[in-house]
Amino acid sequence: MPAAVSILLLCVSPIVLTGAIGFALNMVAGFRKGFGAHTALPTSAILVTAGALVLHAGYFLSPVLLYADHVAIALWLVTPIAVLASLALLWHLMFSSMAFDSNASERFQRKCLIIAGLLVTYMLPVIVLSGNLK
Numbered sequence: 001m002p003a004a005v006s007i008l009l010l011c012v013s014p015i016v017l018t019g020a021i022g023f024a025l026n027m028v029a030g031f032r033k034g035f036g037a038h039t040a041l042p043t044s045a046i047l048v049t050a051g052a053l054v055l056h057a058g059y060f061l062s063p064v065l066l067y068a069d070h071v072a073i074a075l076w077l078v079t080p081i082a083v084l085a086s087l088a089l090l091w092h093l094m095f096s097s098m099a100f101d102s103n104a105s106e107r108f109q110r111k112c113l114i115i116a117g118l119l120v121t122y123m124l125p126v127i128v129l130s131g132n133l134k
Contacts, residue, residue, distance in 0.1 A: 001131055003066070009128045010063040016121045017056050021049055056081060062125050066132060075129045082122045089115050089122075 029040040053060075058077025065074035093115050096108070 007063045013121050014060045071132050078125045082126045085122045
């Protein structure tokens with residue numbers, strides 16, 4: 001695969017992860033606003049967001065590391081989080097599917113689509129970097 005396409009594909013995951021974190025923060029702010037809180041976001045939400053961004057730093061660094069030809073380092077930064085997040089998402093999907101009856105509701109279908117998108121987001125860099133390993 002050409003390097004430009006690989007770098008472009010590696011840029012997709014940080015964009016999706018940033019959007020997901022921003023969506024979660026928006027949900028927290030809306031929930032707090034509904035209860036009449038004075039501040040939109042508590043300090044703990046900001047600290048959790050900073051921790052999540054630091055935890056996913058490998059996803060943000062992987063396009064740069066691929067460009068600098070440090071594919072193995074990028075793969076080591078991305079793979080543990082990808083495996084843990086994928087297992088957590090599959091575990092969540094498995095136990096949430098037990099709560100619904102055989103007729104899949106629209107809410108459950110939407111949840112499955114979101115989880116599938118997150119699985120692709122987490123595993124795409126591992127696949128792209130593995131293909132560029134020399």
